[in-house]
Amino acid sequence: SQTIHQWPATLVQPVGSPLSLECTVEGTSNPNLYWYRQAAGRGLQLLFYSVGIGQISSEVPQNLSASRPQDRQFILSSKKLLLSDSGFYLCAWSAGKRARETQYFGPGTRLLVL
Amino acid sequence: AQSVTQPDIHITVSEGASLELRCNYSYGATPYLFWYVQSPGQGLQLLLKYFSGDTLVQGIKGFEAEFKRSQSSFNLRKPSVHWSDAAEYFCAVGAGGNEKLTFGTGTRLTIIP
Numbered sequence: 101s102q103t104i105h106q107w108p109a110t111l112v113q114p115v116g117s118p119l120s121l122e123c124t125v126e127g128t129s130n131p132n133l134y135w136y137r138q139a140a141g142r143g144l145q146l147l148f149y150s151v152g153i154g155q156i157s158s159e160v161p162q163n164l165s166a167s168r169p170q171d172r173q174f175i176l177s178s179k180k181l182l183l184s185d186s187g188f189y190l191c192a193w194s195a196g197k198r199a200r201e202t203q204y205f206g207p208g209t210r211l212l213v214l
Numbered sequence: 215a216q217s218v219t220q221p222d223i224h225i226t227v228s229e230g231a232s233l234e235l236r237c238n239y240s241y242g243a244t245p246y247l248f249w250y251v252q253s254p255g256q257g258l259q260l261l262l263k264y265f266s267g268d269t270l271v272q273g274i275k276g277f278e279a280e281f282k283r284s285q286s287s288f289n290l291r292k293p294s295v296h297w298s299d300a301a302e303y304f305c306a307v308g309a310g311g312n313e314k315l316t317f318g319t320g321t322r323l324t325i326i327p
Contacts, residue, residue: 132313142319146316149314190257192257203258203260204260205250205257205258207257208257
């Protein structure tokens with residue numbers, strides 16, 4: 101069966117520090133991968149998605165970036181965190197390349213920028 | 215582009231009472247519609263989804279949803295809620311040929327004894 105992992109589970113970082121969040125998927129190949137941010141009372145905001153290694157689409161201009169160095173690995177990064185980067189970050193995967201495919205979510209990373 | 219609205223930010227119901235959570239979408243053709251549930255501090259879990267065919271869709275945990283094209287709605291229902299149903303519920307819409315889903319802002323469900 102397929103599983104999705106995210107780490108760390110919780111992170112407290114000072115403003116201006118770098119960030120690296122990792123997401124890995126097991127039990128499937130060539131998945132679509134997604135990064136979402138959930139801020140309090142604002143629902144889910146799609147940040148990035150990837151249909152293959154090295155292919156990243158950005159949805160929201162910001163100081164975050166994403167990379168997909170391996171088929172089942174998706175990394176969210178920042179060179180300098182802002183207070184507004186605080187939130188709950190969710191990674192998801194889907195098996196197919198169409199919107200009808202179910203997205204399966206990881207447990208999330210809670211980021212607090214102080 | 216597609217969009218989705220969940221008009222109720224917070225709903226409180228008594229245990230054993232019926233539940234209906236509202237979802238309205240905007241898209242020119244038949245959309246793909248989803249309901250997800252999120253327990254506190256957790257990821258999202260799929261409850262049910264609609265692509266085509268029968269407009270009444272059954273999901274997990276006793277939930278169902280009905281697609282109404284004339285009202286651009288996909289409301290989630292449960293005849294009798296349990297305390298374990300307390301969570302946040304998200305409606306999402308996808309469009310053909312597009313890998314992305316658009317999520318609503320969510321409805322938080324509180325269950326009182």
